[in-house]
Amino acid sequence: MVSLFGCFLSPPETYSMRLSRYFLPILRDNPKEAEIVSHRLMLRAGMVRQEAAGIYAWLPMGLRVLDKINRIIREEQNRSGAVELLMPTIQSADLWRESGRYEAYGKEMLRITDRHDREMLFGPTNEEMITEIFRASVKSYKDLPLNLYHIQWKFRDEVRPRFGVMRGREFLMKDAYSFDLDQAGAVHSYNRMFAAYLRTFARLGLTAIPMRADTGPIGGDLSHEFIILASTGESEVFADKAVLEQTTPPVDIDFDSAEALDKVFKAWTTPYAATSEMHDEKAFAAIPAERQVSARGIEVGHIFYFGTKYSEPMKATVTGPDGRETQVHMGSYGIGSSRLVAALIEASHDEAGIVWPDSVAPFNVSLLNLKIGDAATDETSATLYKALTARGLDVLYDDRDERPGTKFATADLIGSPWQVLVGPKSLAEGKVEVKRRKTGERTLCSVEDAVLMLTA
């Protein structure tokens, strides 16, 4: 019975590591190709390695962050009622001919031929494929609304990839697709994602501003970009400070209540907010000067309602309550999860390195044994490593035979939210030191208090 229970109730998952056994190729100097701070820090902290222009290998430290971001995205997508699946990266050209986008998409699409000379492509997005999956199985209005999403690698053959994973050619994206019987239903679905996105970015420790956006080549009627503020951002943004003061939808918001979601949508979209393409000088000038925010931002999410743009040419219909075939109304919703890794660093770093928010830090705690081989520091470090790990924290134990200065520099660079310093000096008084990365604040305390402090 014990082993049977073990199958269902595994202990809290933690991924603590000893640094001496980990793969963390840190660079001391800045690689010359890296211009912006997130790119520099990602390379220096051993998170990624470039393999070709705009194409990166994710090393263990980078992958951890990517996974933690995806976990939060999943939780919020699921909470809102979306259902996860996984579509392939390679698609058939025929599918794209149905929507007319095979010719329209241009050189951004990576086109491939297989051994039988069949035309294939590496998917830059999945509207066609999800529409094909939908129409094959969903026949009745009773199965609506439906929102399907996946987190999958995309490829867009950008003319000029740059800024590391911020603007890569290969990138990881969460894309969701909603299906509704009519426009009213589709707007409800749109607002579900709108609220889910606000919650997602807030949990990532980011302030994201939804901005009315141009619907662009995807086409359609209603679209918002979610932009986080960062001085290195590619987009110029103008906003009423009021939008920064809105509250995030609570965890128990009723996603089935169109009214509740509409309230959220109105609250967040009533204050002025626009990127330069949609900017209205007059409307912005009408805002009291002290409330005008003019800044730069990074686009981390984009949502669209586009009606029957794909369901019409691709014949995605359901039988409605009146017995008639009706084209479904669709929307698509993207979050660039690999871009978010860089965006988070842009939004949170200092001279010494990255400052991760608690929710996505690759490790919660960097545990520094300042004198390897010293019986007291070795034993205390081992005790802390076990105790913190047992309480569900991801601990990176720096057990390398290095000098203290090296360990401090490493810990600051990789940006764990907490550092625990175990050295002979403080240990002589029975104390260890707990340092908060973000503030630099240090507390000298007992081992027991350190554990309490970190698990509070």
Added chain:
RNA sequence: CGGGGCUUAGCGCAGUCUGGUAGCGCAUCUGCUUUGGGAGCAGAGGGUCGCAAGUUCAAAUCUUGCAGCCCCGACCA
């Protein structure tokens, strides 16, 4: 897609103009001394100089071609 630049050891660079046995710092390895903010000394290993062709007794260096990468501008999760 226009304009500019780069390619020499894991990272950062010198050497190229004026051809003559490939060097520096950091990193790595060994030993000793060190140990609370990227240590010191001594020693060691590591490079088909982006690729190809040419000129030459001799090419990292000169010539030609190709490739990869980066930056600045117009487009995008």
